[in-house]
Ligand SMILES: Nc1ncnc2c1ncn2[C@@H]1O[C@H](COP(=O)(O)OP(=O)(O)OP(=O)(O)O)[C@@H](O)[C@H]1O
């Protein structure tokens with residue numbers, strides 16, 4: 233064996249030995265990675281199962297069928313059929329009468345109060361609307377499905393153990409008997425809870441919905457997006473492409489980076505002092521909420537925007553300038569289209585954070601109890617995370633499932649928002665490459 | 666350097682030149698250390714006493730040279746000697762580098778391009794550039810070529826634009842290869858095709874001068890030969906300045922050759938003479954491969 237050949241074999245042996253070590257390191261690294269991903273997935277799965285298992289029941293609600301006697305005596309004793317009379321009539325009495333008719337054996341103040349409490353007081357409004365819309369109903373009988381009260385609903389969904397002693401559960405023995413009776417007669421059933429998506433908050437859990445908070449969140453985010461996206465993108469472009477590099481731009485850069493790290497509640501205080509106290513804007517309004525969240529989102533968008541502008545290869549800029557494009561043309565025709573997907577990603581991150589934000593909005597009064605669904609930017613409203621917080625604090629058992637239900641709605645909102653952004657981004661990427 | 670200072674330097678430099686003789690006359694005496702013939706008759710570009718600094722680094726040292734019409738001049742020299750830097754002075758691409766400072770005078774058709782009244786957009790429409798690395802826009806082949814005419818408003822309507830795109834691609838020798846897929850992205854072409862696309866893009870605005878910075882460094886011999894043929898054809902209409910590391914290429918395509926060394930312009934002359942009979946020792950060393 234020649235000298236070089238020997239050297240070769242020892243080198244190869246060394247390489248072989250080191251190879252084994254390198255592969256082992258690589259395997260270990262991969263195992264760690266897979267482990268980390270599994271742990272992350274497990275947490276996500278745990279979170280989702282816990283929320284969904286608790287919350288899916290909020291999408292259903294117990295309804296009771298009652299034979300309603302639209303008695304002329306109770307609704308319109310004088311027979312005028314005047315709209316005012318129909319509006320003002322005592323429909324609670326109508327419901328009570330039909331309950332009494334169904335359970336004639338119920339006696340005593342306490343039992344009657346229990347019986348009347350089985351039906352949600354939303355029923356009155358339903359009957360009023362029906363009669364006002366169609367006065368000819370007066371004097372007739374009709375089977376109407378009415379919303380059950382929240383404790384009946386909770387029991388009917390099996391969330392209350394009937395073996396508990398009576399004093400430990402929110403539903404009494406006689407009420408359980410009535411519910412069982414209704415069930416046997418097919419007069420009680422779970423229906424899809426449309427009201428959850430169409431009504432605002434309520435003191436009565438069975439009538440409380442997320443529509444108010446959903447609309448509030450949507451309006452607030454609309455303001456945030458309309459303000460922070462154009463301003464953020466413009467600021468990023470100016471700082472990255474046009475601004476001279478000097479002390480001032482350095483100071484601005486440091487400040488923007490710091491702003492991104494400021495606790496959000498500070499922005500709430502700023503919004504309170506500036507928008508509400510100084511400029512006199514309305515409290516609890518999506519407009520102010522959006523302004524505050526824009527302040528918070530702007531740094532994120534600017535930083536992401538600058539990063540994606542930086543990532544555009546300089547050769548593209550040179551090509552454009554070399555063709556005689558002006559700086560603005562270079563940015564508008566070549567750099568921005570390439571940077572836009574990255575900017576959209578940054579915007580989505582900022583918007584997702586804004587959607588989940590509650591602390592700064594508490595400061596500007598978006599935590600008030602608001603029943604009406606907001607229709608304009610200055611209507612008082614609340615937002616989903618604050619609504620979740622409010623319900624989570626409520627003592628009624630029925631609010632627990634609504635809390636989880638609202639979280640599901642929030643996650644759904646987030647998913648839709650992300651999906652829209654991804655679609656937009658893909659469209660841009662396809663158009664420009 | 667402020668604009669005032671720059672103007673001052675420019676004027677001083679111009680005075681020096683004008684005081685000696687009219688630069689458009691052949692045999693003009695230019696105050697320079699460069700060996701050979703820096704001046705030509707009726708030049709399209711006249712550079713006098715150009716200095717470039719990158720912060721402290723003195724990258725171009727008092728370079729004076731003429732570029733003739735309808736001919737090719739090759740810039741050669743070891744890596745880092747300032748060929749690209751000087752090339753980029755001619756269409757003011759160095760303006761985009763924040764710490765680059767250019768002084769001296771460069772005239773295009775007798776007008777100082779560093780003058781305050783010179784519009785930089787117009788200058789770059791007259792002096793096109795092809796870069797070392799093919800850099801087509803991430804858009805369709807058609808859009809790549811149409812971009813220049815479009816921003817400069819050279820085409821009145823779509824038919825005119827189609828015409829310009831087709832002639833440019835033909836001149837660049839790319840038309841036959843891409844005529845059926847003008848809507849495909851320019852970035853999807855091969856390296857050599859991309860470089861010819863960049864040449865088509867540059868000639869679409871009908872410039873007077875085309876600057877090429879090592880246009881064939883990423884190309885195979887076949888694509889290189891195509892680009893060289895193309896340069897030879899383009900010479901009929903344009904003045905071409907080409908930077909190259911290939912001595913053979915310089916010998917094949919250029920009529921004049923300039924040798925740069927550490928920021929100095931050492932020697933300029935007819936290509937023939939530079940390669941067969943260099944007058945300066947440094948040029949000879951480089952040509953014969955004795956230099957790094
Ligand atoms: N943007 C810059 N900032 C600072 N120094 C630079 C810059 N660009 C070039 N230089 C320096 O200027 C000198 C000339 O560079 P230039 O790019 O002109 O060389 P070149 O002759 O084109 O070399 P090559 O053949 O390798 O392309 C080099 O020393 C380089 O380091």
Ligand SMILES: [Mg+2]
Nearest residue numbers: 748749750878
């Ligand atoms: Mg170079």
